[in-house]
Amino acid sequence: MEALPDALVVPPGEAAMTSLSDGAFELLADGGAVSASRLTLDTGVDGAPPHHHKRSHEVFYILGGTMLFRLGNTLTTLGKGGFVIIPPGLPHVFGAAEGEVADVYVVLSPGLERFGYFERLAAISRGEAEFESLIPQQDLYDVHFEDIPDWRVAP
Numbered sequence: 001m002e003a004l005p006d007a008l009v010v011p012p013g014e015a016a017m018t019s020l021s022d023g024a025f026e027l028l029a030d031g032g033a034v035s036a037s038r039l040t041l042d043t044g045v046d047g048a049p050p051h052h053h054k055r056s057h058e059v060f061y062i063l064g065g066t067m068l069f070r071l072g073n074t075l076t077t078l079g080k081g082g083f084v085i086i087p088p089g090l091p092h093v094f095g096a097a098e099g100e101v102a103d104v105y106v107v108l109s110p111g112l113e114r115f116g117y118f119e120r121l122a123a124i125s126r127g128e129a130e131f132e133s134l135i136p137q138q139d140l141y142d143v144h145f146e147d148i149p150d151w152r153v154a155p
Contacts, residue, residue, distance in 0.1 A: 008032075016115060018122040020045075023096075025122060027115050035111035037118070038063075041102045046095035048121065049131070050148035053088050056108040060084040060094070065102035069094045070148065073155045091146040108142075117141040 016027040022042040029036040062082040069076045070093045086092050096102035123129040138144045
């Protein structure tokens with residue numbers, strides 16, 4: 001009889017954590033079928049620089065607060081219970097809405113080991129590293145940066 005694969009179980013408080021200057025990042029699963037995380041952002045704080053993924057779909061489920069997304073050229077605001085699936089290739093960026101703290105569950109599929117990316121992004125948010133240090137790692141993490149200035153303003 002063939003052995004069954006093990007399930008991934010992450011008890012509360014045992015996920016990998018990194019603190020942001022204006023929030024927190026909890027990595028629940030890194031690589032394999034999915035990369036999954038929980039992201040908390042203080043009011044009006046951006047979640048990541050504008051980017052797209054070549055290989056992964058990115059899924060957001062808003063647990064609390066309100067998030068603002070720019071999906072290509074469309075601005076969308078979603079509150080608790082909102083759900084977004086972003087296909088590979090679509091430029092996007094997201095953050096907590098002004099006046100709102102956001103709590104969001106994020107899944108990338110297929111998963112890639114991205115915890116190093118999130119640790120670097122956290123260090124950048126705290127002023128401990130430069131954004132340019134991520135540029136050579138775009139293919140490694142499947143996070144390809146886009147030039148979208150003033151993304152919170154409709155195009």
